[in-house]
Amino acid sequence: MTWTEHAWQAIAPIYKRIIEMPFLAELSKGTLAQERFQFYIMQDSGYLEHFGKALALLGARAAATEDALAFMRFAENALVVESLLHESYLKDFGIPDKGTLEPACHHYVHFLKSTAALDAVEIGMAAVLPCFWIYKAVGDHISKSPQAPANPYQKWIDTYGGEEFGIAVRQAIAICDRAASATTEQTRAAMTKAFITASRLEYDFWDGAYQLRMWK
Numbered sequence: 001m002t003w004t005e006h007a008w009q010a011i012a013p014i015y016k017r018i019i020e021m022p023f024l025a026e027l028s029k030g031t032l033a034q035e036r037f038q039f040y041i042m043q044d045s046g047y048l049e050h051f052g053k054a055l056a057l058l059g060a061r062a063a064a065t066e067d068a069l070a071f072m073r074f075a076e077n078a079l080v081v082e083s084l085l086h087e088s089y090l091k092d093f094g095i096p097d098k099g100t101l102e103p104a105c106h107h108y109v110h111f112l113k114s115t116a117a118l119d120a121v122e123i124g125m126a127a128v129l130p131c132f133w134i135y136k137a138v139g140d141h142i143s144k145s146p147q148a149p150a151n152p153y154q155k156w157i158d159t160y161g162g163e164e165f166g167i168a169v170r171q172a173i174a175i176c177d178r179a180a181s182a183t184t185e186q187t188r189a190a191m192t193k194a195f196i197t198a199s200r201l202e203y204d205f206w207d208g209a210y211q212l213r214m215w216k
């Protein structure tokens, strides 16, 4: 079994809870309250900024030039392409700026940044993988469910269910598998732990948005 197959098995219960979340079920049907989606998009804009920098840092730390280039492209994509989706939604909602990072987003970005900066590079790569893989799985899952007519969240669904995104996800998976097979058992175990933590934080990010969870 490859490391990524093992890691995905380890998060199976978390992934199951993610696809059952009301945030995603309602987004898929187009019935999600705009206030909740708006909160999510604002938080995600902040997330992408930090996440893009964590990806760039992993690119700088990657041993193989090919992996460095892949992570730099992921970083550019997070900072430029995905941000455009957010900007278009922020414009639709008439929101001029991104606001502050609320608890779920704050926790997630700082986990990713500290892991990318201070842990072995393989562990940093494992920590960012759920961001790709869970979004692809969720995008595919929603794209396969019955389509709601004129869903206001269709642009979001198309971004993550699309084939172009699938290529990046397969690349990130392949890099992690190569890194895992070239490292020690101890580092592989730490990679799995980081992958699980990031998956929990993905759950919490949607949960925080659904509950409009803010600093007290």
Ligand SMILES: Cc1ncc(C[n+]2csc(CCO)c2C)c(N)n1
Binding pocket: 044, 047, 048, 051, 074, 075, 077, 078, 082, 130, 131, 132, 135, 202, 205
């Ligand atoms: C909380 C949260 N997690 C994952 C993504 C998806 N995502 C963000 S950047 C990137 C890779 C480079 O484009 C991917 C897949 C998101 N938007 N928000």
